[in-house]
Structures are given as C-alpha cells and as structure tokens.
Amino acid sequence: xxxxxxxxxxxxxxxxxxxxxxxLGVPVFDADAEVHRLQGPGGELVQAIETLFPGTTGxxxxxxxxxxxxxxGDAEKLAALEELIHPAVGLGRTAFLEEHADxxxxxxxxxxxxxxxxxxxxxxxxxxxxPADVQRKRVLARPGMSEEKFExxxxxxxxxxxxxxxxxxxxxxxxxxxxxxxxxxALVTCLRDHDVRYCQQCVR
Numbered sequence: 001x002x003x004x005x006x007x008x009x010x011x012x013x014x015x016x017x018x019x020x021x022x023x024l025g026v027p028v029f030d031a032d033a034e035v036h037r038l039q040g041p042g043g044e045l046v047q048a049i050e051t052l053f054p055g056t057t058g059x060x061x062x063x064x065x066x067x068x069x070x071x072x073g074d075a076e077k078l079a080a081l082e083e084l085i086h087p088a089v090g091l092g093r094t095a096f097l098e099e100h101a102d103x104x105x106x107x108x109x110x111x112x113x114x115x116x117x118x119x120x121x122x123x124x125x126x127x128x129x130x131p132a133d134v135q136r137k138r139v140l141a142r143p144g145m146s147e148e149k150f151e152x153x154x155x156x157x158x159x160x161x162x163x164x165x166x167x168x169x170x171x172x173x174x175x176x177x178x179x180x181x182x183x184x185x186a187l188v189t190c191l192r193d194h195d196v197r198y199c200q201q202c203v204r
Contacts, residue, residue, distance in 0.1 A: 002105045002191050003097075003121065004169075007113035008128035009157050010150075011139035013173030013180070017128050018109045020184040027100040028107045031117075034092045035085060039064070048084055053077070086117075104192045114158045114166060124196045126187070127167035129160055130174035168200060 006021070006028075008014040022028045038045040039062035049067065050057040056066040071077040093108065100106055107126075110117055119125060130138075139150050164170055171183045190199040 001097075001101070001103060002123045002196060004105065004107050004191070005113050005119065005122040005125040006107050006109045006128070007111065007125065007163065008173075009135065009160050009163065010153050011135040012128045012130050012160070013138075014109065014111065014128050016177075017126075017171060017173065017180065017184060018107065020181055021107045021188065024185065024188050026105050026107055026188060027096070027103050028109055029093055029096045030109045031089055031093075032109070032111060034089050038085070038088050038092075039067075045084055045088055049081070052080060052084070105188065112157070114163055115156070124168035124200075125166065126169040126171060127160075127163045128171050128173050129164055130172065132160070134174045135160075168196060 006014060006018060008017075018028050018030065037043060039049065040046075041059065041061045043061050046057050046061050049062055053067060053070040056063055056070055067081075071081055097106070108122065113119070113125065136150070139145055139153075140147070169187060171180060171187070173180050186202075187199065190202055194202075
C-alpha cells in the first residue's frame, strides 16, 4: 500500500482533488470530516470538550463558533484541545487503514499537513496549487469571507511556494477541471502499478 498525503493552502482545490481520487476508487481519509464526526451529535469528543470548555456544546454537538472563540488567542487552551483531537483522529485513521488494508493506494486528506501533523506515516505528499490570483478569487467568493479574514488564514499557513518545494507531487488546479482530472488519473494509474520514486519521474 502507498499512503499519499494530500494537502494545499486555502482555496487551492484540495477538496475537489480529493473527490477526484474517490471517483477513481481510491479510499480517501478526510481528517476534517473525522473531526466533524467526533464533534457532531453523539460524537466521542463532545463531552470531553464540554468539560474543558463549558458552554461550547449542545444538542447538535460542538458549537464550532463558540469553541473557536473559547480558544482564540490562548495557546494553552488550543494545545489542550489539540491533545484531545489529534489522538482521536489518529484512531480513526488506523481504523480506516485496517478497513482498506488490501488497497494499493490510499489518500490522507490533511489540510495542515506541513503546519501541524508532518509527514510521519506517509509515503509521499501531493500538494494542490494554483496561481495566487486564482486562489484569492476563489476564497473571496466564499460566503462570509473578507480580505482581512483571508489574509489572517494565509498568515497561519505555510506559503504555497514552500509547500511546493516539499512536495513529492504537485497538481495544478489553476487549469480547467478536465486538465486537473487528467493529472490525477495519470498519478493514480502510475501509483497503482509502480513505486513513488518511479512515478515522480513520470508524473511530476
């Protein structure tokens, strides 16, 4: 099995690319989706989060806006929250790998791979990237987004140029969808039959 980490900065098209992998039959573990599940109605972390941060949960699980406000600007509180979340997500990832043990290729969709989790346990990393003007246009089109909020998010993320330098594979999402899909098709085809190093020469 090859475990491919998928990451990219905000607005770069990571979710779209993850869906392309899934459409090709590649199992995808979505770290964000797992966090939502853990914090949703009946989620395993709801009670522990309420204990740490009283008033941040309700019938629908964790109120993400209240939780965000509770930890905003407090490094110790954020660290305590992460100490809850990261091990739980790790257990979900382990269960995912067991479920798909026979798959030749799986993808871990990890938004803050370089910023938070690192490359441990991954065979290769794929970075989705697009020109800065395309990224900005996409993000500012989102409901509730502002220039100030966008710049704040960018400041918390590793620059796209640095991510590209650290990547084993780069997919350009600033092109028409058909072109991006062709890049993913070629990568999946190669990784199902060859090792990472061979595919780096053929696909990147």
